[in-house]
Amino acid sequence: MTLLAVSNLGKAYRTYSSEWKRIANWFFVPAKPHHEHWVLRHISFAIEPGEAIGIVGQNGAGKSTLLKMITGTLQPTEGSVQVNGRIAAILELGMGFNPELTGRQNVYHAAGLMGFNSDQIDAVIDDVEAFAEIGEYFDESVRTYSSGMQMRVAFSVATAFRPDILIVDEALSVGDSYFQHKSFARIKAFQEQGTTLIIVSHDRGSIQALCDRAILLDGGTVIKDGAPEEVMDFYNAIVADKENATVEVVALDNGATQTRSGSRKATIESVSLLDATGAPVEFVGVGDEVTLCIKGKSHEALPEVVVGYLIKDRLGQSIFGTNTHHLNCQSTNLAAGQTFTYKFTFPANLGIGSYSVAVALHASETHIVENFEWVDLALVFNVVNIAEQTFVGLSWMPPTVEIDV
């Protein structure tokens, strides 16, 4: 059974030339709104139990409005949201906490607001107290809490009962880093027990680490719905240089999709990975020295071209990225039609697995200002362990061992 079905959802904010016309409307007196502003329109998607969905989009794309309609605080203007299960949202932690009451009293209050009765809360109050780990403060008034402590209690109560759908809005940064790990682990555990996650974030890392699907909103509609990597690449492309960019998605032979974007004032001609002897490689041994060779061409006279690359793991998480601006060796004053070749040599101190390289040409420090060309999945290579000891993880950090017995 579909857990959440959103069909043709739309939200319009209506303004009337006089508020009395709005009031007349409630009494079935037809009054035309002065102006209708559609924040979201024609949104349709379905979510199955156990999925983890990331919702991405720029500010003002309509993410919060969508979430509010899913949780039910905002009523849609058209279309419908069908939910078969309980939704919990970690949107605004600590909503409705009364500073004069103790943490414990506030937990009862907040859980009551979520619709639980006192017997149900009695059953979990000890867990909430234990999870928040704020010790004696739990029975002190919230007025005396630090903001981090308040967040801890708020997160603990928001997640005291496992929901069918958990909405997380940038809230993965709860409290200190210890508690962040702890809350992240709880979210992961919920997911394993079958909770569907809906995560709103700008952070590519958390979307790709947690989600198996992503939905990209732009201008109030869904413009992409698919695998997180692909959607995030597309998102990255539309964020960059909005004015004169073209975004192109190419299907590669292996079924993956590659996103190319930019103004094309300079283009990437070829990208290759070479071993120490200068021969192209696809399999790289742990710790081997490799050279990333990027050939580009300028199509008009450009005062400055920065070449950058980003190595990502198979989940699309950034492993390492830099550019010639940071390395202090960008090309300046290129003539139209001039070609250039950059070679970056580094040891492949990476864990076993498949990695991709995204390459970009842009005008200054970041690709946001002026993006000439950005190519995701320009190159894919695999790291294999041939010569080194067995290890786990994404990076190769060989230790020396000393033993005192």
Next chain:
Amino acid sequence: MYGMLKGLWEYRSFIVTSIRNEFIARFARSKLGGLWMIIHPLSQVAIYALILSNVLAAKLPGIDNKYAYALYLMAGILAWNLFSEIVSRCLNLFIEQGNIMKKMRFPRIALPVIVVGSCLLNNLLLFVAVLVVFAALGQMPNVEMFWLLPLTVVVTALAVGLGLVLGVINVFVRDVGQVVPIIMQVWFWFTPIVYSANIIPQHLQGMMNFNPMYSIVTAYHDVLVYQVSPKLEEVAITVAVTCVLLVLGLFMFRRAAPEMVDSL
């Protein structure tokens, strides 16, 4: 309607803790805590009694208690206080709770219910205090006081109906929030609370029939001061007005609920 009641039932423990929390929060860090809720109206009574008793005391027929005027004041204020507290809290209720309405999903009707619960609790405290003062002034409790139960229901329903209508409109037209306190002040003086109804000139007496609080306050006077049963035929009109307002209030609340969140 059924959905509203079901929602309220499911959120009953939230409603109860909210009322209790409001009460606790009032006690927190104040020595007299909840007593302030009684001290305010009683001091109001004391002021009026001190200043106006010489002017008005002689004109209260039918009671021979020499503190008659003070009793009269307290009875009227007991009714008015409940009415004006509910109306003024409902007036700003949705604006004050706007944040939580935008972020959490819960039956919205719980908000006015919490207000009513906490106002009734205050009124009960005030009633107990009034009984104590009455006893001190020589007026003992009597069986007619059971009339206060249905009367309280009527005042509450009237206030909630009016409060919901005004509270909903106030979300969209904020002037309402500024105007209503002024109207309430005028209304207070147009209701025989501080003075007795018989000082109103004959040709203006008819106007009082348009004031639904008039019959209520009179009924409170009958029960508490004169110790007789209220005149039900007069209260009946107020009950009818109350029903209309309550239905109107709930209707507007339901119709406006989706747009209310947009405007907060």
